[in-house]
Amino acid sequence: MSDIRRRRVPRPVREQQIIDAAIRVFARRGYHAASVDEIAELAGISKPMVYLYLDSKEGLFLACLRREAERLLAVFRAAAVPAHSPELRLRAGLLAFFTFVTEHRDSWVVLHRQSSEPSPAITAELARSRRALLAEVTGLVRADIAASDGPARPDDDAEFVAYTLVGAADSLTDWMALHPGEPPERITLRLMNMVWVGMRNVLDGEVWTTPTQLP
Amino acid sequence: MSDIRRRRVPRPVREQQIIDAAIRVFARRGYHAASVDEIAELAGISKPMVYLYLDSKEGLFLACLRREAERLLAVFRAAAVPAHSPELRLRAGLLAFFTFVTEHRDSWVVLHRQSSEPSPAITAELARSRRALLAEVTGLVRADIAASDGPARPDDDAEFVAYTLVGAADSLTDWMALHPGEPPERITLRLMNMVWVGMRNVLDGEVWTTPTQLP
DNA sequence: GCGTAACCTTACTCGCCAGTAAGGTTAGGG
DNA sequence: CCCTAACCTTACTGGCGAGTAAGGTTACGC
Numbered sequence: 199m200s201d202i203r204r205r206r207v208p209r210p211v212r213e214q215q216i217i218d219a220a221i222r223v224f225a226r227r228g229y230h231a232a233s234v235d236e237i238a239e240l241a242g243i244s245k246p247m248v249y250l251y252l253d254s255k256e257g258l259f260l261a262c263l264r265r266e267a268e269r270l271l272a273v274f275r276a277a278a279v280p281a282h283s284p285e286l287r288l289r290a291g292l293l294a295f296f297t298f299v300t301e302h303r304d305s306w307v308v309l310h311r312q313s314s315e316p317s318p319a320i321t322a323e324l325a326r327s328r329r330a331l332l333a334e335v336t337g338l339v340r341a342d343i344a345a346s347d348g349p350a351r352p353d354d355d356a357e358f359v360a361y362t363l364v365g366a367a368d369s370l371t372d373w374m375a376l377h378p379g380e381p382p383e384r385i386t387l388r389l390m391n392m393v394w395v396g397m398r399n400v401l402d403g404e405v406w407t408t409p410t411q412l413p
Numbered sequence: 414m415s416d417i418r419r420r421r422v423p424r425p426v427r428e429q430q431i432i433d434a435a436i437r438v439f440a441r442r443g444y445h446a447a448s449v450d451e452i453a454e455l456a457g458i459s460k461p462m463v464y465l466y467l468d469s470k471e472g473l474f475l476a477c478l479r480r481e482a483e484r485l486l487a488v489f490r491a492a493a494v495p496a497h498s499p500e501l502r503l504r505a506g507l508l509a510f511f512t513f514v515t516e517h518r519d520s521w522v523v524l525h526r527q528s529s530e531p532s533p534a535i536t537a538e539l540a541r542s543r544r545a546l547l548a549e550v551t552g553l554v555r556a557d558i559a560a561s562d563g564p565a566r567p568d569d570d571a572e573f574v575a576y577t578l579v580g581a582a583d584s585l586t587d588w589m590a591l592h593p594g595e596p597p598e599r600i601t602l603r604l605m606n607m608v609w610v611g612m613r614n615v616l617d618g619e620v621w622t623t624p625t626q627l628p
Numbered sequence: 629g630c631g632t633a634a635c636c637t638t639a640c641t642c643g644c645c646a647g648t649a650a651g652g653t654t655a656g657g658g
Numbered sequence: 659c660c661c662t663a664a665c666c667t668t669a670c671t672g673g674c675g676a677g678t679a680a681g682g683t684t685a686c687g688c
Contacts, residue, residue: 205635205636205684206634206635206636206683206684206685207635208634208635209634209635212635225528226529226530227529227530228443228444228445228528228529229443230443230445230446230529231445231529231531233674233675233676234675234676234677235675235676243636243637244636244637244638245637245676245677246636246637246638246677246678246679247635247636247637249676249677249678250635250636254676254677255676255677307528311526311528312528313440313443313522313526313527313528314441314442314443314446315441315442316446354592355603357588357591358585358588358603359607361581361584361585361587361588362581362584362585362604362607362608363581364584365580365581365582365583365584365585366576366577366578366580366581366584367580368580368583368584369576369577369579369580369581369583370573370576370577370580372576373572373573373576376572377569388570388573388615389577391611391614391615392574392577392608392611392612392614392615393607393608393611394611395610395611395614396606396607396608396609396610396611397607399606399607399610420654420665420666421653421654421655421664421665421666422665423664423665424664424665427665448644448645448646449645449646449647450645450646458666458667459666459667459668460646460647460667461647461648461649461666461667461668462665462666462667464646464647464648465665465666469646469647470645470646470647
């Protein structure tokens with residue numbers, strides 16, 4: 199480290215340290231159970247600093263949401279560049295996602311595992327960031343529709359596929375925790391194997407191909 | 414209703430009413446933000462009754478978890494009977510799930526959308542109920558492996574597929590909220606279309622069938 | 629070298645909520 | 659009819675945690 203026992207730290211740096219600590223605590227305890235005191239202590243600072251810089255517990259949480267949503271989206275967009283074919287874009291996007299979650303597990307928990315509605319502002323920001331990710335995925339899926347030779351499908355289908363993909367990826371996040379050795383590449387590969395063919399089925403209209411007996 | 418303005422209600426009935434109310438409040442607010450007072454009021458009763466019958470806030474939450482986990486498992490098992498072919502079993506299981514969530518949205522939220530760790534006992538019970546559902550799905554997937562003619566695959570793969578399915582189904586729960594008209598049958602059909610073929614790919618070993626260009 | 633702004637702390641207040649004490653009321657068995 | 663157990667209430671306590679008041683300390687520009 200280059201900081202020679204510097205107790206006093208300039209505001210922009212300290213703000214990031216506070217947000218770093220907050221993400222860890224919010225992820226571990228959830229919004230309500232997290233205490234600002236614990237966050238402050240983890241950031242190596244006392245509570246009033248948090249209020250001076252981030253305004254309130256809600257403001258602190260919003261700052262976490264905004265910063266991490268931005269980060270995740272940036273990583274995702276950088277990977278799924280339009281230069282590739284639709285399926286390679288999707289593959290790259292998934293790989294970027296799994297890599298991100300491997301490195302920033304807490305961020306994903308804060309962004310996507312919040313059940314309650316602590317306040318209108320938080321509900322809104324949470325909805326914003328989730329919609330942004332879903333929109334990105336839906337865009338990839340739609341690019342695939344355009345590349346397909348079938349008739350134009352309603353947007354419903356792209357959205358449906360996007361929800362399926364995001365949900366699957368989120369759940370596989372837990373699977374990763376159970377299998378620490380597994381590299382993101384292998385998970386991406388297996389998930390691609392599992393959904394790529396099926397996506398075309400859904401996007402080309404619903405034709406369940408192999409019913410062996412009818413109910 | 415058959416109750417002729419009966420203020421006093423026998424314990425077993427009242428307990429269920431309290432749990433009903435608790436599920437609604439826990440789903441809406443989350444474990445920590447939920448107040449026992451609000452639950453009591455919604456159950457048409459005063460707070461000490463809750464403590465008399467369910468012991469503590471934690472005990473109340475555990476009762477909710479146990480009752481609803483049991484319910485969901487029962488519905489799922491009743492639908493996915495071994496008499497059908499593997500794919501029809503899976504279809505029936507998914508349909509049962511989506512039907513259950515349509516009718517008992519709050520139960521699913523309480524069972525599956527809890528990020529924090531309020532107490533060791535709750536963490537344990539939460540893990541138990543999730544593992545039970547995953548085990549059920551993994552069982553279905555394994556039945557499919559047995560029916561497949563490929564070599565015996567490691568259990569990893571069945572578990573991987575189960576996580577993907579549960580995650581996708583959970584996320585589609587949100588999609589359902591956005592499309593209230595959509596019947597569970599249509600969602601099940603689309604999801605089957607999307608994953609059925611791909612499952613075989615994963616279970617038969619990873620062979621990404623259609624890469625158009627390599628990275 | 630000194631003053632001022634930026635950085636930081638201790639030590640509070642105040643409201644909310646889990647949990648409880650103490651006792652009131654009705655059903656229904658004898 | 660009456661009395662006891664089951665049902666239910668009002669009215670508290672105690673602690674935790676968000677938010678703040680008041681003031682102390684160091685860097686750094688001039």
